[in-house]
Amino acid sequence: MQETLVVVGAAVLRNGRVLAAQRARPEALRGLWEFPGGKTDPGEIPEAALVRECREELGAHVRPLERVGPDVPLPVEGRRAVLRLWTAEIVEGDPRPLEHLALRWLSAGELRTVDWLSADLPFLEAVGAHLTHRPARSE
Numbered sequence: 021m022q023e024t025l026v027v028v029g030a031a032v033l034r035n036g037r038v039l040a041a042q043r044a045r046p047e048a049l050r051g052l053w054e055f056p057g058g059k060t061d062p063g064e065i066p067e068a069a070l071v072r073e074c075r076e077e078l079g080a081h082v083r084p085l086e087r088v089g090p091d092v093p094l095p096v097e098g099r100r101a102v103l104r105l106w107t108a109e110i111v112e113g114d115p116r117p118l119e120h121l122a123l124r125w126l127s128a129g130e131l132r133t134v135d136w137l138s139a140d141l142p143f144l145e146a147v148g149a150h151l152t153h154r155p156a157r158s159e
């Protein structure tokens with residue numbers, strides 16, 4: 021049986037906000053919002069995939085901090101997969117939408133104002149808690 025594919029996501033935190041990214045592709049997911057990340061390569065450690073994907077998608081170097089919630093099952097291209105989320109901080113660079121339509125920094129109050137991919141919804145409460153436990157500064 022094929023191994024479960026791990027899709028990694030980064031809840032990048034900065035100044036009391038979290039980074040949301042709007043998908044450009046495929047057409048069925050275009051316009052929906054997600055956490056930057058992607059599929060782990062075969063044999064790749066998930067945290068390394070997170071750093072690699074954020075570099076590719078955002079042009080920034082991030083550091084994973086803590087796991088958020090349990091894995092959420094999702095089908096990817098007919099394979100068994102899970103979405104695994106970490107909080108992360110920026111080590112270097114200012115995120116840019118290199119592969120997404122847009123990026124937004126959301127405060128706790130704004131977290132549910134974008135249309136998330138459905139697999140991301142179970143993480144929002146825990147992500148929101150990370151935001152409200154830190155002081156929000158204007159950005």
Ligand SMILES: Nc1nc2c([nH]c(=O)n2[C@H]2C[C@H](O)[C@@H](COP(=O)(O)OP(=O)(O)OP(=O)(O)O)O2)c(=O)[nH]1
Pocket residue numbers: 027028029053054055056057058059060073094095096097103137138139140
């Ligand atoms: N990156 C990311 N993918 C998510 C999230 N939620 C969710 O359902 N997905 C789904 C969308 C895709 O079907 C899959 C990840 O695929 P991807 O296209 O982002 O992966 P990738 O960057 O490795 O893409 P590629 O190189 O194969 O084109 O997981 C999320 O928060 N972040």
